[in-house]
Amino acid sequence: GGVGTLSGSYVAPKTVWLPAMKAKGLEISGTFSRQVGSISMDLVLTNKALQVMSDFAIQFNRNSFGLAPAAPLQVHAPLTPNQSVEISLPLNTVGSVMKMDPLNNLQVAVKNNIDVFYFSTLYPLHILFVEDGKMERQTFLATWKDIPNDNEAHFQIKECSLNADAVSSKLQGSNIFTIAKRNVEGQDMLYQSLKLTNGIWVLAELRIQPNNPNFTLSLKCRAPEVPLYIYQAYETILKN
C-alpha cells in the first residue's frame, strides 16, 4: 500500500517509469503527491550504468491540465554507478494545455550527459483536487439541477467496507468534500464536491446501502470526459 500523510492526499507507492534497459542505464521510478496545495513528482534516479551520470534536466510535453515542472531538476552531484538519488520535483499547472488520451497521460523527457530519454506515465487526478473545492450548498443544489441527466455518469465502487463517516473523512483528506448527508430508508446519501486546478467542478452523490459493500457513485460535471478519472480517484483513495 501507499502512504497516507496527515496533511496531504493519498500517495501511491513509486513504480518504475523508465527501466534502465531502455535508458542506457538510467532507471527512474516515481509517484505524484499533493500536500497543502503543492503538487510534486517524487522521483528516484538510479545509475545502473558503468559511467558517471551528470547534467540532468527534465521537460514535460503539453498535457491536459498544464502540469509542468516549477523548478529545474536538481541533482546536486554527479551520480556514480549504482548510486540512487531521491528528488522531489515541484510542479505547477500553468504549462501549455493539450487534451491527452487518456486524459491523465503525461509524456516526459529526461536528459543526462549520455542521452535524452522519453517515457510516459499516468497521474492520479486527485493531485489536481484543490483545497477550496467545497461548493456552497445553494450553488450545489442549483448546479446539480442545471446539469442535464445525460451528463450524469454512474459507477460502482465494489467491496468497500467503510461506513459513511469514514468515507467522508477519508475523501476529505484528498480534497473531496461532503456538503450534505441524508439517510433515506436506511441508505446513506452523501453529496460531495471537488474542484480541479483548472476550475472544473465535479458534483457527486455517493450511495451507501446497509449490508451492501458496493457503493453507487453518481457524478455530474460539465466536462463529460472527466468523471471516469474522478471515479478512478475515488477507487484509489477509498481502497488505500
Place this chain on the structure above:
Amino acid sequence: EMDDGLDEAFSRLAQSRTNP
C-alpha cells in the same frame, strides 16, 4: 445550523433520487 431551506432541499433531493 441556520434553517435557510437548504437542509430541506437536500432532503428532497435525496428522497427524489431514492424514489424517483
